[in-house]
Amino acid sequence: MTKLWGGRFTKTAEEWVDAFGASIGFDQALVMEDIQGSLAHVTMLGKCGILSSEETEQIKAGLETLREKAKAGELEFSVQNEDIHLNLEKFLIDEIGPVGGKLHTGRSRNDQVATDMHLYLRNETKNIMEAVRNVQQALLNQASSHVETLIPGYTHLQRAQPVSFAHHLMAYFWMLERDFSRFEDSLKRVNVSPLGAGALAGTTFPIDRAYSAELLGFDGIYENSLDAVSDRDFIVEFLSASSVTMMHLSRLCEELILWSSQEFQFIEMDDAFATGSSIMPQKKNPDMAELIRGKTGRVYGGLFSLLTTLKGLPLAYNKDMQEDKEGMFDAVHTVKGSLKIFAGMIDTMDVRTEVMEKAVHNDFSNATELADYLASKGLPFRDAHEVVGKLVLTAINKGVFLLDLAYEDFKQAHELFEKDIYEVLEPKTVVARRNSAGGTGFEQVRIALKKAEAILGVHADT
Numbered sequence: 512m513t514k515l516w517g518g519r520f521t522k523t524a525e526e527w528v529d530a531f532g533a534s535i536g537f538d539q540a541l542v543m544e545d546i547q548g549s550l551a552h553v554t555m556l557g558k559c560g561i562l563s564s565e566e567t568e569q570i571k572a573g574l575e576t577l578r579e580k581a582k583a584g585e586l587e588f589s590v591q592n593e594d595i596h597l598n599l600e601k602f603l604i605d606e607i608g609p610v611g612g613k614l615h616t617g618r619s620r621n622d623q624v625a626t627d628m629h630l631y632l633r634n635e636t637k638n639i640m641e642a643v644r645n646v647q648q649a650l651l652n653q654a655s656s657h658v659e660t661l662i663p664g665y666t667h668l669q670r671a672q673p674v675s676f677a678h679h680l681m682a683y684f685w686m687l688e689r690d691f692s693r694f695e696d697s698l699k700r701v702n703v704s705p706l707g708a709g710a711l712a713g714t715t716f717p718i719d720r721a722y723s724a725e726l727l728g729f730d731g732i733y734e735n736s737l738d739a740v741s742d743r744d745f746i747v748e749f750l751s752a753s754s755v756t757m758m759h760l761s762r763l764c765e766e767l768i769l770w771s772s773q774e775f776q777f778i779e780m781d782d783a784f785a786t787g788s789s790i791m792p793q794k795k796n797p798d799m800a801e802l803i804r805g806k807t808g809r810v811y812g813g814l815f816s817l818l819t820t821l822k823g824l825p826l827a828y829n830k831d832m833q834e835d836k837e838g839m840f841d842a843v844h845t846v847k848g849s850l851k852i853f854a855g856m857i858d859t860m861d862v863r864t865e866v867m868e869k870a871v872h873n874d875f876s877n878a879t880e881l882a883d884y885l886a887s888k889g890l891p892f893r894d895a896h897e898v899v900g901k902l903v904l905t906a907i908n909k910g911v912f913l914l915d916l917a918y919e920d921f922k923q924a925h926e927l928f929e930k931d932i933y934e935v936l937e938p939k940t941v942v943a944r945r946n947s948a949g950g951t952g953f954e955q956v957r958i959a960l961k962k963a964e965a966i967l968g969v970h971a972d973t
Contacts, residue, residue: 530590533590533593533594534593534594534595534833534836535588535589535590535592535593535594535595535598536590537836537837537840538594538595538624538627538836539588539595539598540631540836540840541595541624541627541628541631541836542581542586542595542599543578543581544626544627544628544630544631544634545595545596545599545623545627546574546577546578546581546599547630547727548623548626548627548630548706548727549574549599549614549623550571550574550575550726551706551723551726551727552614552617552618552706552707552723553567553570553571553574553614554567554571554723554726555707555718555719555722555723555726556613556616556617556716556718558719558722559716559717559718559719559722560717561616561617561716561717561718562613562616566610566613569607569610570603570607570610570611570613570614572607573603573606573607573611574603574614576606577599577602577603577606580602586598586602589601594620594624595627596620596623596624597620600612600614600615616716617707617709617714617716617718618706618707618709618714619708619709619710619711619740621708621709621710621711621740621827621828622705622706622707622708622709622710622736622739622740623706625705625706625708625739625740626704626705626706626727628743628745628746628835628836628839629701629702629703629704629705629729629745630727631839632701632745632746632749632839633698633701633702633728635843635847636694636697636698636701636749637698638847639694639753639756639843639846639847639850640691640694640695642846642847642850642851642854643687643690643691643694643756643850644691644967645850645851645854646687646760646850646853646854646857647684647687647688647691647963647966647967648854648967649853649854649855649857649858650680650681650683650684650687650857651681651684651960651963651964651967652857652858653677653680653857653858653860653862654676654677654678654680654681654684654956654960654963655677655960656677656862657675657676657677657680657862657864658675658677658953658956658957658960659675659939659953660675660676660677660862660864660867660868661673661674661675661676661867661868661871661938661939661942662674662675662676662679662777662867662870662871663867663870663871663874663876664679664876664951670874670875670876671876672876672877672879672941672945673871673876673877673938673941673942674942674951675942675951675952675953675956676862676864676867677956677960678950678951678955678956678959680857681956681959681960681963683759683762683763684963686759687756687759688966690752690755690756690759693751693752693755693756694749694752694756697745697748697749697752699730700744700745700748701745701749702728702729702730703729703730703731703732703733703745704720704723704724704727704729704731704732704733705732705733705739705740706720706723706724706727706732707720707723707732708720708733708736708737708739708740709736709740710740710827710828711736711737711740711741711826711827711828712736712737713736720732737826737827740827740828741824741826741827741828741829741832742821743817743821743832743835746817746835746839747814747817747818747821749839749842750810750813750814750817750838750839750842751814753810753813753814753842753843753845753846754807754810754811754814756846756850757803757806757807757810757811757845757846757849758807760803760807760849760850760853761803761804761807763853764800764801764803764804765804767780767797767800767856767860768797768800768801768804771795771797775866776863776866777862777863777866777867777870778860778861778862778863779795779860779861779863780795780797780799780800780856780859780860781855781856781859781860781861782795783855783859784797784798784799784800784852784855784856784859785797785798785799786798799852799856800856802852803849803852803853806845806849809841809842809845810841810842810845810846812838813837813838813839813841813842814838814842816834816838817834817835817838817839820832820834820835871938872912872914872938873912874912875903875906875912875913876938876941877913877914877936877937877938877941878899878902878903878913879899880935880936880940880941880944881895881898881899881902881913881932881935881936882895882896882898882899883895884927884928884932884935885898885899885925885927885928888927889927890925890927898924898925899924901924902916902920902921902924905920905924913936914933914936914937918930918932
């Protein structure tokens, strides 16, 4: 088969070489975007008088036919035609005759593929933003039910201070809020049109790039034709935002995995998001959380792969840039899938409040409260810290916790202790008193929930 670009060549490549160089195996995912871009391009060619109105309408009708066939899965792509652009051009010529070859007037595959990817990422970024909101809603739903449910807070994976379980969950809400804003901000760079930049230098035809950009819903055009076809920083930025989002999901996955273990038993995952063992009948494995944690590396890989591909490329287009797509497609698939699973996992998990309650009573996570108590009575905090450290050691030696110590033990440690110390040490008191802005105090948590509801409410109304 003669290539659409084959006029200059006297020899054709062997099939395996064609297969190695072809991108149709993955860039067929851009079929709808390619047709969308072509419809805008041909409409612009007609408006500018570069094509006659009859030619314009013929080509538009042919493209609409191809769009319907693509929706129905009736297009059979060929490696011989290399990529989505040449495949569709071949289909168009087969559909409407030689006039289909005029579609490529005033553009190159270089600006065509860049346009496709801008359109693709614009759509998928918005889909991912919607999925982020769904996870935030699931976190908010759970948090709203557990404002006064207590859980040990950890540093170094060691018991630190008790916190509201709602406060813990909402930490991830705010991480995801920043993720949402990163995707939202990236749309400013995504929603720019490279169409009409040509191969690298523009075109001699009197095209109207602003008009085709308007037809495609872009905010503007690339101001430099070389830049338009040779950079993929908008994909790098998307992969970066995706990597941060996956990192946040992975961190919560790690906690869900720990919390659902026999050692913690703080939660139980719904059966829909767990699996069993082929040999151990008692097992219930948090596989979906483990998979998301594992898939995070795939998204990181896409980011580093593209950065490495781009770092040594001279202007303008190079075949290396064919490697920009698979990582992008994989990241979109992975992030969307992970967010969808996550919303379900959080919505359906069973929170074992009684186990959490027991946990915060059977530890020394209220020790800081003792130091604050003494400091509030005038003892320098460093001295208070030493007094409490010795009290903790006393309790350890007696095999009890701070609330189990006799009043005499406190008075012996320091004369400033009064009988109200037992109320001060109660975990709920410990949490409730931490009422500084953004803290775990119940009043502050309820304020944070109201702010989160407002954010999601505004989103729902738009």
